[in-house]
Amino acid sequence: GAILASGAPLADAAAWDALRARVQQGATVIFLQPGVLAKGDDPLGWLPLEQRGALQHIGGWLYLADEWAKDHPIFEGLPGAGLMDYGFYREIVSNTVFTGQPAPAEAVAGSMKTSQDYSSGLLVGVWELGEGRVILNSLQVRENLGSHAAAEWLLRNMLNYAAAAPPWGPGRAEE
DSSP states (O other), X not given: OEEEEOSXXXXXXXXXXXXXXXHHTTOEEEESSXXXXXXXXXXXXXXXXXXXXXXXXXXXXXXXXXEEEOSOGGGTTSSOSEEOOHHHHTTTOOSEEEESSOOXXXXXXXXXXXXXXXXXXXXXXXXXXXXEEEEEEOSSOGGGTTTOHHHHHHHHHHHHHHHSOOSSSTTOOOO
């Protein structure tokens, strides 16, 4: 099943343990906002991965980062794979990326800044956890629900993707 996590983080360790157990048993959790994972001063303190990594600000005042998205079910029906069309996605794009986590099962969208310095990270990624999946998202989907079509489309696609069997592990089609 699909679990959507958004809003203010719960300070209840038992609830987070229960969530982790459900994911390990096959559920997919979508973290719609990075803020839901904050535990005190640690912005990813509740992230149920062994190596939590960090949230990093990426962007600039003159030379902006380049955001990209793969041809992936989470972006199905939205403008093409490759560099994201800033005219379409400008309200959705975030300056916050996930860095330092283990390699994801699927890198879905990310951002890279190659001027003045180099920074990069993921805006959307999928990690395996036991039999289930963790979807991390820092795109401003929740903040734009009701005001930007891309936000609603991305949420619908994330939920549909989470409800489908993962492309790896038990139950996947043999090649």
